[in-house]
């Protein structure tokens with residue numbers, strides 16, 4: 001073989017490998033379509049205990065049924081109730097929880113969580129919650145779809161959680177349940193607000209508590225327009241510490257390591273202007289690809305990684 005031919009073959013191989021690394025795994029159109037639908041006025045802000053909240057439950061359930069996820073309970077639904085801090089009444093919530101069994105023999109299990117509830121409407125104004133957290137819900141669904149087509153080595157539980165906005169109630173109910181307590185759950189990846197960052201900054205919180213995760217995160221393929229930043233997990237920094245700010249909190253309290261992905265609070269945070277039109281779609285899509293790559297890397301290393 002002539003040297004020039006060998007050289008061009010090597011160049012070709014490198015470019016093919018390069019292409020493989022950059023290949024999309026997530027269906028961007030589907031991802032955005034979930035966010036647009038869930039944050040439309042039809043869902044009335046998806047407040048737990050309202051018709052809009054039930055519609056959001058059914059949306060997640062329908063996707064899990066289509067993907068044929070294995071229920072973590074007798075059905076995909078995990079019903080729970082809690083007393084409201086505001087009205088002192090009992091409110092009913094429903095998590096949607098399905099899993100994909102691992103192809104390997106290890107019992108180590110990962111969880112992907114995203115809350116689908118939001119604030120509902122106030123004085124006739126709908127709080128659509130496109131970023132918070134239609135974005136994470138859609139990511140959880142499309143990441144699950146990837147793994148139904150590319151089975152993981154370790155079992156992954158996918159949980160659409162209810163009543164986060166009322167005090168992480170769905171996450172508390174899930175962590176206390178047999179679905180988590182009876183399994184060897186070693187990490188929770190929580191996604192909550194990942195679609196709106198004009199600056200292109202995605203935070204991953206949790207490495208301060210679980211420094212062993214850092215080495216894997218540092219090997220992620222850089223994504224155009226997304227700076228992945230460590231932080232928001234330093235104790236004693238008040239609202240800058242997101243350790244208990246979303247559904248990963250109850251996992252952490254139960255001694256289960258977490259990584260939380262989310263953006264900084266923005267002008268639309270908990271405002272009626274958290275609309276689909278305001279999200280940054282390319283940043284969002286690339287962020288979801290990055291989160292999927294994270295889960296793939298943890299799946300490959302789960303039997304040897306030490307989180308502490």
Ligand SMILES: [Zn+2]
Pocket residue numbers: 115132133164192193246
């Ligand atoms: Zn949220």
